[in-house]
Amino acid sequence: MGDRFINEGVKWILLVVWFLANILAWVVSYITYANSDEFYYMRHLMGASLPVARASATCLNLNSMMILLPVCRNIISFFRGSCETNNYYRRNLRRQLDKNITFHKVVAYLIVIFTIMHVVSHCFNFQHLYDAASGESGELASVLSLRTTANGAKLNPIRVISKNSLGLGLVEKALVLLPGWTGAVLSLVLILMFSSATEFIRRSYFETFWFTHHLFVLYFAMILAHGALGVVSSQSNVAQHDPKVCYELYAAWPSEQCPNPEFVNGSASSWKWLLFPMVCYVFERIFRLYRAWQTIIITKVVQHPSNVIELQMKKQGFKMLPGQYIFLLCPSISRIQWHPFTLTSAPxxxxxxxxxxxxxDWTMKLKESVGGDQEGEQPVARLPKVAIDGPFGTASIDIFEYEVGICVGAGIGVTPFASILKSISERILTPDSDLKLKKVYFFWICRDTNAFEWFTELLTSLETRLAESGRSEFLEYHIYLTRGWSHRQAKNIYLQEEQEVDAITGLRQKTNYGRPKWDDTFKKIAQDNPGKNAGVFFCGPKSLSSVLHKCCNRHASMKADGCRFFYNKENF
Structure with missing residues (x-):
């Protein structure tokens, strides 16, 4: 059995800490509003749902504070670069930064949960306030409804003038108030943002996702305004007017024992939670715009087989690390669609x-705009203008921090490893290189034979260079063809089985047919690399990611002579 703590420990610790922070914030706020004498009369007016509403509001502020930070890609990249990986804990902490979008989604789910709790609680609160203003909650509630705060505002903001039907009157009164209509707008915006963020909408209707998700500006504006009225007031003279004693003597107010209770409006506190992340996000957007305005020149367009095009570009001052990615914008196609692409060039x-x-549709239009559907090379002057944002760090750039690297690409998911393999070929052949990486296992799983064509040139070049330098054992690669060969191709493969090179790829190592047996593969790698740290890097579908992740947990060992597998998945 493997040691799950190697891959899961830090992740679960961070998640547990975050959930505990939410629970602690909720409980502390609930106890404050449920037991504090300052809110005794407000509880009488609003009912037992008041502490639930306020505790949920505290957690909404907490999670709204965090929702923006995981999508600040430049800030994430900065912290990722400043987090050294020379020991186990820092390496694992750095790996968690690659899960920024996952954490963003977790926070979004929590916001939805606490919003539901907050809205439902306030429905009861408004009902109780309406009943108090209508005289249906008892004489004390009616007396309190007429009380004013220090700035002259009514303790109960709901006024009932005419006897309308109870439900309609309640809705009317609630939506007229600032907390009511801002809360309604907040709820509507959240529903639109959350529902349009599903994978289907993002992939099929990107503009819908983009526009609705940018309603976050309205979301933050409303959440700042929502508490500005300070509806939940507190009693300021508890020492002179003990509510636990005086609430039964309300008919004799004021008296020597029970002077009139004095109230002050609650103060808006959301801005204290949201100021820092909003400032960070504003600077993030300004920095993105600055980089997007810099001149990018497409110098060459290469048409590869299997309907793949290569764009070679130049940008002054551009620096990158192997395995990083950029976001590409082509204004002639769309001015809002930024698409992530892994850099396939080496530093x-x-x-x-x-x-x-x-x-x-977008990639087809890109191909047409760069002349990929025409014969011959297009003049640079005719190529469209593009903008890039990046580069940004991903999991794969950490391969040089391990003694053993295991790269797994499925289909087009092989692209992150093009840059890495190119960089490895340069570093390993440099005499004074201090390369920590001693062994690389490369696995490529493809559905059909056409998918091999553009990448095999790189493997052929790397294979030749390593052989010439006497380092053939450094790279061990395995190519798997899962389907897509015809009867004729199968016969040709069989006839060429004894040839030195593979019948499909032309490489020295032969193509495998079918799917890898991952348990056997990891077991063998662990046996061949005792006591070493092995970084597993994957780019491809979720189903295969889950299999590899489980294999890493199952075969990893914290023993001195055991191989430790650290799982890393590309996230854009």
């Missing part, structure tokens, strides 16, 4: 490049 090259597989 040692004098240009930056991406490989784009044509699998959708």
């Amino acid at each position: 040692e090259e004098d240009y930056l490049s991406i490989h784009v597989r044509i699998v959708g």
Whole structure:
């Protein structure tokens, strides 16, 4: 059995800490409003749902404070780069930064949960306030409804002038108030943002997702305004007027024992929670705009087989690390659609490049705009203007921090490893290189034979260079073809089985047919690398990611002579 703590420990610790922070914030706020004498009369007016509403509001502030930070990509990249990986704990902490979007989603779920609790509680609160203003909650509630705060506002903001039907009157009175209509807008915005963030909407109707998600500006404006009225007032003279004693003597107010209770409006506190993340996000957007305005030149467009195009570009002052990614914008196609692409060039090259597989409307339009559907090379002057945001760090850049690297790409998910393999080939052949990486296992799983074509040139070049330098054992690669071969191809493969090179790829190592047996693979790697740290890097579908993640947990060992597998998945 493996040691799950290697991959799961830090993640679960951070999640538990965050959930405990929410629970603690909720409980402390609930106890304050449920037991404090300052809110005794407000509890009498609003009922037992008041502490629930206020505790939920505290957690909404807490999670709204965090929702923006995980999507500040430049800030994440900065902390990722400043977090050294020379020991187990820092390496694991750095790996958690790659799960920023996952944490963003967790926070979003919590916001939805606490919003439901807050809204339902306030429905009861408004009902109780309405009943008190209507005289249906008892004489004390009616007396309290007429009390004013220090600035002259009514303790009960709801006024009942005519006897309308109870339900309609309640809705009317609630929505007229600032907390009522801002809360309604908040709820509507949250529903739109949350429902349009599903994977189906994001992939099929990106503009819908983009526009609705940018309603977060309205969300934060409303949440700042929501508590500005200070409806939940507190009693300021508890020492002179003990509510636990005086509430039964309300008919004799004021008296020597019970002077009139004095109240002050609650103060808006959301801005204290939200100021820092909003400032961070504003600077993040300004920095993105600054980089997007910088000149980018497409220097070359290469048409590869299997409907893949390569864009080679230049940008002054651009610096990158192997495995990083950028966001690409082509204004002639859309001024709002930024698409992530892994850089396939190496830092040692004098240009930056991406490989784009044509699998959708946007990529098809990109191919047409760069002349990928025409014969011959297009003049640079005719190529469209583009903007890039990045580069940003991902999990794969950490491969150089491990003694053993295991790279797994599925289909087009092989692109992050193009840059890495190029950089490895340069570093390993440099005489004074201090490369920590001693062994690389590369696995590529493809559905059909056409998917091999553009990447095999790189593998062939790397294979040749390693053989010439006497380092052939450094790279061990395995290519798996899961389907897509015809009867004729199968016969040709069989006839060429004894050849030195593979019948499909032309590489020295032969293509495997079917799917890898991952348990056997990890078991063998662990046996061959005792006492070493092995970084597993994957880019591809979730189903395979789950299999690899479980294998890492199952075969990892914290023993001195055991191989420790650290799982890393590409996230954009």
